[in-house]
Amino acid sequence: GQNIDQPTEMTATExxxxxxxxxxxxxxxxxLFWYQQHAGEAPTFLxxxxxxxxxxxxxxxxxxxxxxxxxxxxxxxxxxxDSASYLCAGMDSNYQLIWGAGTKLIIKP
Amino acid sequence: xxxxxQHPSWVICKSGTSVKIECRSLDFQATTMxxxxxxxxxxxxLMATSNEGSKATYEQGVExxxxxxxxxxxxxxxxxxxxxxxxxxxxxxxxxSLVAGSFSYEQYFGPGTRLTVT
Numbered sequence: 625g626q627n628i629d630q631p632t633e634m635t636a637t638e639x640x641x642x643x644x645x646x647x648x649x650x651x652x653x654x655x656l657f658w659y660q661q662h663a664g665e666a667p668t669f670l671x672x673x674x675x676x677x678x679x680x681x682x683x684x685x686x687x688x689x690x691x692x693x694x695x696x697x698x699x700x701x702x703x704x705x706d707s708a709s710y711l712c713a714g715m716d717s718n719y720q721l722i723w724g725a726g727t728k729l730i731i732k733p
Numbered sequence: 734x735x736x737x738x739q740h741p742s743w744v745i746c747k748s749g750t751s752v753k754i755e756c757r758s759l760d761f762q763a764t765t766m767x768x769x770x771x772x773x774x775x776x777x778x779l780m781a782t783s784n785e786g787s788k789a790t791y792e793q794g795v796e797x798x799x800x801x802x803x804x805x806x807x808x809x810x811x812x813x814x815x816x817x818x819x820x821x822x823x824x825x826x827x828x829x830s831l832v833a834g835s836f837s838y839e840q841y842f843g844p845g846t847r848l849t850v851t
Contacts, residue, residue: 657839666826666842667777711776721840725776 626650628724630712635730636702644697644710644727652717656695658686659711661726667711670697699729707731736760737829739843746817746850753813754846756827762807763829767840768800771824783810817850824848 627649636642648656655674659667673679673688673695685698697710709726716722736759746752756766765784769777781802783789789802801813810829814821824847828840 659842664824664847666845668842669839672839720782721779723777723779 626714626716626722628712628714628722630710630724630727632725633728633730635732636699638702638704638731638733640702641698641700642702642729644699644712644729646695646697646712646724648693648695648712648714648722648724650714650716650722653690654715654717654719656686656688657713657715657721658695658697659713660708661711662708670710702731704731704733735831735841737763737827737841737843739827739846741846742844743847744849746848748818748850749816751813751815752817752848753811754825754827754848756810756812756829756843758808758829758841761829761831763810763831764807765830766804766810767828767830768802768810768812769826769828771826771845777826780812814848817848819850822848822850 630646655672657672658670660670661667671686673686676690678687683700688695709728711726712724713721738757740755744752767782768780770780771777779792780795781789781791783802783804785804785807791797799815804810824845826845828842830840
């Protein structure tokens with residue numbers, strides 16, 4: 625079966641760094657997406673990885689290891705506005721997104 | 734670029750009535766649109782995938798006669814919740830991708846529609 629696993633909730637301190645892990649099992653693989661979703665709003669795209677390695681985009685970076693079925697989202701210099709749910713989604717061979725349940729990130733001052 | 738709009742943003746309706754939600758891609762042609770439902774504190778649940786000019790593909794457990802999807806043009810898809818009941822109250826989100834099939838493009842999400850059935 626297809627499955628995406630990520631922690632339910634994480635807490636971090638403003639200004640710090642946090643890493644949100646995601647493991648995936650999909651039928652075929654066409655990439656791994658990370659989305660940010662604030663409460664009551666629709667998801668917004670953060671990153672896409674299809675090759676192994678680290679993709680850096682400002683304060684956010686995303687890493688992929690296809691052999692391990694593993695990805696992480698790294699958030700640096702955390703700000704209060706980064707408090708949100710972070711959704712990991714794998715794209716299968718049919719180009720359909722398989723969604724994780726999301727990781728609620730709580731930022732404390 | 735790649736903006737998706739939804740209308741209405743929120744709606745309250747009485748049990749037994751039908752509600753139509755529109756999803757539009759404003760600055761691109763969306764061959765494929767997706768409809769999701771999200772209950773509080775839960776992840777997105779894909780309801781159906783629709784391609785312009787053809788019937789939608791519904792996920793297992795989603796009643797196609799209850800959730801009518803029409804993808805009439807490359808910029809518009811509609812979801813009609815027929816004979817709505819309180820358990821249909823949820824956050825409905827559409828998304829659109831630029832190209833169907835061969836390329837793994839990101840999905841661009843609309844702002845969502847919060848439906849409350851009383």
